[in-house]
Amino acid sequence: MPKISTPQALADLRDRLMAARNGDARATITLCAGTGCQASRSLPVQAALRAELERAGLAGQVQIRTTGCHGFCEQGPLMIIEPGNLFYCRVTPEDAPEIVRRTIAEGAVIERLLYTDPVSGQQVAHEAEIPFYAAQERVLLGQNRAVDPTRIEDYVALGGYQALAKALAEMAPQEVIDAVQAAGLRGRGGGGFPTAIKWQATRDAEGAPKVLICNADEGDPGAYMNRSLLEGNPHAIIEGMLIGAHAIGASQGYIYVRAEYPLAVEHVRAAIAQARELGLLGEGILGSDLCFELEVARGAGAFVAGESTALMAALEGEVSEPRPKDVHTAEKGYKELPTTLNNVETWADVPLIIREGSDGFRRLGTPSSPGTKIFALTGQVKNTGLVEVPLGTPLREIVYGIGGGAANGRAIKAVQIGGPSGGCVPESLFDLPVDFDSLREAGAMMGSGGMVVMDEGSCMVDVARYFLDFLKDESCGKCVPCRLGVDRMLEVVTDIAEGRGTLEQLDLLEDLGETMSLASLCGLGKTAATPVLTTLRYFRDEYLAHVVEKRCPAGVCRGLVHYTITPEACTGCGVCLRSCPQNAITGERRRPHLIDQELCIRCGICREVCRFSAVAVA
Amino acid sequence: MVASEVRALLAGREGQPDQLIEVLQDMQAHFRYLPQEGLRMAAETLGVAPIEVYRVANFYKTFSLTPRGRHELTVCMGTACHVRGALRMVDVAQAELGIAAGETTEDGAFTLERVNCLGCCALGPVVVLDGEYHGHMNPAKLRKLIADTRSADADGGQPDAQD
């Protein structure tokens, strides 16, 4: 395609591409090829489909569109067939012949491939009717199903880059900032800082060139919202950054993607190349004065690189260690230049604001937290996946309404929200709205969007220990309160988890936690104590059980439980014997087996594999 | 041999210290670890102090200063995988391979690593073997995966390779 050099040319191209979008195809099969569905083998499904269509002589009449992540990963590989908005899930390559023969050729529905709603037990044939999707407002994520991320044509056909054209042709840079200000956009990476203020500070700062950074280092375990946006719709982020460049006067941009997202790196790089080819990156974009270059930088495996000053250090080729922030990075950031760093989702919201206007953006959400937010709902809940809802939605609605409630018949106890910097919100507080401010009072924070649902089978002391273990490795180790504080907290929580805890140690955890939150150098250290402090605040009874009774109520802490085989229930099938990683189980066939308590490491595998519920934990 | 390959990686990046991490990533992908000679050459060519190169090589988890095994088995330790029993996967892997996480087997066949969240949380527990993702893992499936890989090795490469 030739370079586009005016907004009119872009509009014309869009019209042409839209008309040609489905060609002569009588049917379009949309197949999700995000990392999650790829893990469930969606690429072999695609290959099998193509082969079948060839064989049936339908290859020229049916279009296969591979898209990025739809966010419903547990049901993958996902397939949508038009016409009819038919939704198939958990498709295997072996299903391909039947799909071609019955659905494509005859228009028949294959019942066993339909989605079954775990709450109602009903089968749902159409994507739009699936309760998980229907209860959401998929303003950002919704586009993923319509776009092949490796083809800029798809993005342009659906109106992509129109917001950029409008901003360049009709809005002065300050007007763009004012629009973002009026929309009330707040950073989606966890900080919730008003985006317009950051942009203004960079615009007003002295120094050149001005730099934009997209923070795609999404390191919170259990969060993959950014992965889906980048893999599935990279152009949305590119367009957002271009609009930002116009507003701020920036000429250089970086998208810093963590090492663990190779598919996102691939798709963003390809998208940048295609945008450049079309003239949307480089000099004199769409006939304006805007000159902007964009590059992808890869992370190398460090959670702390998600901290803004650490990320900038990594971009400079150094270790990603945070720096003291007595001068804002908006004034002196990357290489001491004025820098605006925003999260992936924040950038993706920008074209939306220009397109719909600030009022349009404020249609959803609350006055102080406008817009939608994508959450990664995972853990012990029926419907796991990416959930996009208006900010201010009560937690209960997300967990029960969209998530479908408890997965395993055990009661839901808490939601861990905000990753290692966040906290555990108990069930009693589930009526709290999820937004930037309401959770802070509860001692937690919304964070970047990770939400892990925990039921009675999770031990909150163990959860605290898990996060401390994580932070011990991921802390850069520079400052005393974080490095030594996390180390000592882990020491204390381990004592508690293994039955050596004392009541004084509970007070110590609170005192040390407060010190860490005020004395640490960066956000990682300042929030490192939050998982411990929130679990102590809301699940003190569990801590007390560990300390006073030397008992783990959830039956998780390996030092406080032991596993025994109930002789009456054991059939001597030997499955546990073969599964034990320590070879701690002995027994003859058809005779009750025995666990050697000296060798047993309390991993719980025997209990998991036993089909007769013969393993008891106490 | 190492020197000429490293020179090829460094081409076009002379005197560019901020290319250090990209260079090390290319080196890691090419050699499956960071040979000391390569690191020293990178220091000189890019214009970075040797101690800084050494620092960066040690800081990031994707870099390894010792050769990695032929097969890399990575267990996801994200929160969602944790509540679904990721620790059990590590137990099984450690028992089957006879090494702790972060180590490589004596015969150079397997390296076992833990990683903090791959972003496939709905499919947990997840392990990655040689770049391929495996979701909904359990102890039996993991044992089988390791065993299959071992026997494929014994058969001399890919299971479906023809002589």
Add this chain to the structure above:
Amino acid sequence: MIRYITLTVDGATIRTPQGTSVLDAALDQGICIPALCHMRGVEDIGVCRLCLVEVVRNGRSRVTTSCTLEATEGMEVLAHSPLIMRLRRNVAELLVAEAPNSRAIQDIAARCGVTTVRYPFHHADCVLCGRCVRICSEMWQAGALGFVGRGAERRVALPFNERPEYCKRCYSCIDVCPMTIAPCAGPMAVGEEYLCAKCASQLTMTARMPDSCVWCELGKGFGCARQTPAARTRERTAAR
């Protein structure tokens, strides 16, 4: 022409050249703010977190390290508020529990009001203050030492664990290291660590010291007390 600016520390108004850190400004006037990783002549990195202060603006206060904070006109600093004393004591407690086998660390703990250690003692040989690293790379521009590793694995190391030929064995690194000064009663054996609390300059948590400084001997190479002529005069006047 040196431009001077004025700020208040604990209510005392002080003047300092523009571009000075709050820590240096305070020390120059004899206001004692404990510090470990701070060393004149090299960059302040703010890692020990002992020099924490509160900066008050528009009724809100922010806690930050005074060594990395540039003093600006009209700044209001609290270096010895109850919050700061508590934070400082807890940080010092972490330090002495980690590395008790050093007079400098024991002294800092005593000065910061640590009277009991609530953690089991470790026996670390290094507190990662970075004095050695910075004196080698910034003062002598040799770069033979650096921080290597992350989190609990962080340590000071030589490049590739070998002493390079550009290390000229000047031993400045050893000179400035707080761990090379044995506790007053002699080196502690592993497993027999204790909180010394014998420092003659021991302060209690409630003591505030505007305008005076405790001269405490942290060993050669350390000297955090500054008695300017102005402070000495004030002292003499007060004694009269």
